[in-house]
Amino acid sequence: MRLQPSQTLQQIAGMIDAAFAGNPDFAVTGINEIHKVEPGDLTFVDHPKYYDKALKSNATTIIINKEVDCPPGKALIFSDDPFRDYVYLTKHFRPFEPSQSMISSTAIIGEGTVLQPNVFVGNHVIIGKNCIIHPNVSIYDHSVIGDNVIIHSGTVIGADAFYFKRRPEYWDKMESCGRVIIEDHVEIGASCTIDKGVSGDTVVGQGTKLDNLIQIGHDSVIGKNCLFASQVGVAGCVTVEDDVILWGQVGVQKDLTIGKGAVVLGQSGIAKSIDGGKTYFGSPVQEAREKMKELALVKKLPEILGKL
Amino acid sequence: MRLQPSQTLQQIAGMIDAAFAGNPDFAVTGINEIHKVEPGDLTFVDHPKYYDKALKSNATTIIINKEVDCPPGKALIFSDDPFRDYVYLTKHFRPFEPSQSMISSTAIIGEGTVLQPNVFVGNHVIIGKNCIIHPNVSIYDHSVIGDNVIIHSGTVIGADAFYFKRRPEYWDKMESCGRVIIEDHVEIGASCTIDKGVSGDTVVGQGTKLDNLIQIGHDSVIGKNCLFASQVGVAGCVTVEDDVILWGQVGVQKDLTIGKGAVVLGQSGIAKSIDGGKTYFGSPVQEAREKMKELALVKKLPEILGKL
């Protein structure tokens, strides 16, 4: 998330009543989770295992729970609970704004776009030209929809990321301030759910077609001209390259990449990154040919073992 | 379901035009399906296999299709079709009430709770304080929602139990008169479905977080601080103890228990009760370590068999 206008280190630290290291006028121009940071961004780190990664990342302001030396050209904010303070700042700069009507007056809707009855369009949403949005679709605040997009009934664009930090007594919610971006010529079936990014964007690439009841998790980036059949589930922070086909009920775990042009057969489960240009099957997936041989061998086991 | 005011045996028997055994003034204070009965309850039994269970249960009034002796301190109602008569009584005491508006005038909604546009809140619903209910959520009659609950768009709370009796020519519907109870600090993702209990309560325990497109069946009781990833399906009458994690697309069959702190990996299928504190994988599930060994062995089979 970009901060407009940008803030100073001193202003940010003041909001959470924290000590800091660095020039008080140091500019903070965005707030982002560690996977999405750019220069100017504020991020947080609260586990020694990740201190180094955070300090060496593109982020230039880091909320941290240890008094380490400030790297050159950066700033630090010291906190006993960086997660709490990061969430506080997120909510401060991207507060939940209740909607007064089904179509927010701050939404921008392109020429030729048809909103069927009872579509919810949240605050600051942008919808392009010549789209059809069918009844009972919900589009949360800050979502961006391209031109010539079709979204079928019941689909939910931009619900909160499913991201919680384990506390001893409860799950603590990471407030998400990211967006969903649906590019041109995408079609999304009925009752799909595409969550917003934690701080960056969840993207469905140009020309991709999604069937019904599909889940796309936060910060996942789906390439161009992909085809996902019904009930596919993609977790958070997944990269799906262009021209990928996922057949029905395929499940994809978080933080991995599916290579360009991969085809994954129905009900497969993807737990690690897979190369493009091949066909896969199984849970966990293998190359389909290999998996089929394995299945055939298991079927023949009684006979084979009998002979032995 | 409690009956308020309570009824007499004679009144109840009269409604279904049935003979009875017992004191005509015997009190019937509730109607419950056999798994949920308490003293004062009316229940039914129509299969010899279950006569004994029903007669010895906590229920004190039993609709039965055989002229057996009335157990002491109880009452019997004789019917050629106990299911039909039980369903008739359920519908009589808990009739479907069409709604006149999106938010029923009989609903109670707590302070600080935000209902986004186009939320349906049925009759006699109770929603606590400081909740956010996103657009296009449907909350059926008699549901109870705690404080600080977040429910995302498209989710349906309290649809009818999926419970049908096989008749020679058709499926006969059990009318459900139970409720859904969502405890404090629960978050429910987009397009989830949580069915009401047949006569008791379906419960999602305090602090539990559900991702999108999740199914929770009738009368299931989910513990506190559980985490269910997207597209998990839990059938009816399941007990999930506290701190259980179910990853994406896990399926749970009916009438079983998942022990405290169990972790079940994605796409697993749970057909029997499993102990807490362990990690599971597979369909049907095994302990994950064991399953992984099995998968590795199957991959090596060609080599192993070749050597033999």
Place this chain on the structure above:
Amino acid sequence: MRLQPSQTLQQIAGMIDAAFAGNPDFAVTGINEIHKVEPGDLTFVDHPKYYDKALKSNATTIIINKEVDCPPGKALIFSDDPFRDYVYLTKHFRPFEPSQSMISSTAIIGEGTVLQPNVFVGNHVIIGKNCIIHPNVSIYDHSVIGDNVIIHSGTVIGADAFYFKRRPEYWDKMESCGRVIIEDHVEIGASCTIDKGVSGDTVVGQGTKLDNLIQIGHDSVIGKNCLFASQVGVAGCVTVEDDVILWGQVGVQKDLTIGKGAVVLGQSGIAKSIDGGKTYFGSPVQEAREKMKELALVKKLPEILGKL
């Protein structure tokens, strides 16, 4: 789809500016995709592999991308892109009609039917008697719902078929002009999606009961008195005969048949037609007994191989 009034060959060819072979007054009485054609129908073929099938089908007018001889009693329309022209004609005769209100004035709704608040009923929809349609259901144009049908919240009836033709640079959409037909006494759970036929009908047969979050693809025909548990996914062009039971999360691939009375256990994947009257399990499915033996054998492999 029937054409009312019917058209002449010359009229149709004129709309797409194409040459034709046959009597200019030859009647075109319907438009149908090759799997659904009847005499009088226009269809298309664009691949040499299917020329013969199309020319010998029941269709009497064929848009084709080769100048072949016209079969007796038929007509041909010559096009360099039959798919494009077929889609053009479909959109011409079944244009998308934006809705002006939640319940179209062209819808017919039977006596005793309750539409709960915020149900969308599209143009030319027919709903029978004594139905209950729960809040936030979306029923697209031309759907037909029988008597005594219950549809739970969030369900979407009649969204577009998921059918795209691969072009070198993009997926080209087949416009669907078919319908969904829900027969009498069907109950459909919450957040299900039942797509319309490409040119024919998607059917859910009398007395069938669907749980929540179920997908039924275009042109699939579900028999009478079937029972599908939650999160079942059925692809397009599937035939499910009467009395079939599919347990939770079962996936069914396209273009196959499930025989009468088959029972398929949870999470199974059906990739080929299966006979009726048997119980199945696995992905891909086998008879359940056989699959269970296989699973038991795999578990014993370490022991068996150790002995060898």
